[in-house]
Amino acid sequence: MALNRSAQMARIRGADTSPERVLGEALRAQGLAFEERSRTPVGRPDIVVPSCRVAVFIDGCFWHGCPTHYVRPRTRTDFWSAKLVENTTRDRSQTRALEALGWRVVRVWEHEVFTELAEVVARIVRATRGEASADDEGWRVVRVELLDPATDLERRHMVSLRAPPQERFVDAKRYTTKWKRRAASA
Numbered sequence: 678m679a680l681n682r683s684a685q686m687a688r689i690r691g692a693d694t695s696p697e698r699v700l701g702e703a704l705r706a707q708g709l710a711f712e713e714r715s716r717t718p719v720g721r722p723d724i725v726v727p728s729c730r731v732a733v734f735i736d737g738c739f740w741h742g743c744p745t746h747y748v749r750p751r752t753r754t755d756f757w758s759a760k761l762v763e764n765t766t767r768d769r770s771q772t773r774a775l776e777a778l779g780w781r782v783v784r785v786w787e788h789e790v791f792t793e794l795a796e797v798v799a800r801i802v803r804a805t806r807g808e809a810s811a812d813d814e815g816w817r818v819v820r821v822e823l824l825d826p827a828t829d830l831e832r833r834h835m836v837s838l839r840a841p842p843q844e845r846f847v848d849a850k851r852y853t854t855k856w857k858r859r860a861a862s863a
Contacts, residue, residue, distance in 0.1 A: 696735045696790040697723050703798050709805065719774040722782075729805040730780045734771075737787050740764055742818035744835055746788060748852065749821035758820055765817045769838045772815065781807075784815055784838070814839050824848065 715725040724733035738746035815838030829851035837843040
């Protein structure tokens with residue numbers, strides 16, 4: 678029997694998710710000592726390396742507005758739009774506050790853990806060494822508007838998490854293809 682939406686949403690985990698477990702195993706294999714969900718001056722990142730002041734957040738593509746994989750829900754659009762803005766506002770606030778306190782913040786998309794694990798691990802290791810990161814601006818989709826229902830053309834409104842905040846717009850056909858998990862290797 679199929680689950681209703683409420684039951685499906687209740688099954689979504691907030692901690693000890695498969696991306697967290699896969700990334701944690703890969704970091705341990707590299708000999709990196711870290712804590713999970715440890716308190717920092719601003720929130721509880723998924724992975725914390727307190728000795729180096731590195732905070733790692735693993736952001737879900739749907740919940741945090743992945744520019745590549747976010748899919749606009751077709752129902753309860755006002756609720757989901759507000760939720761996305763709330764999550765993005767919190768992400769920006771946490772990122773900027775931690776960086777202002779001298780922490781290095783690494784934000785990883787859940788799909789990157791499964792498709793680019795070696796690069797994700799390398800980014801985190803570089804952050805623990807204090808090396809400059811080629812990290813992107815942290816673009817997030819904050820709103821999607823349907824431009825043409827016949828062709829499923831939509832406009833994605835995106836903002837940057839980094840200071841100064843920037844905004845950009847991307848017009849594209851609705852994208853619903855899921856990313857494929859590959860065998861994890863670091």
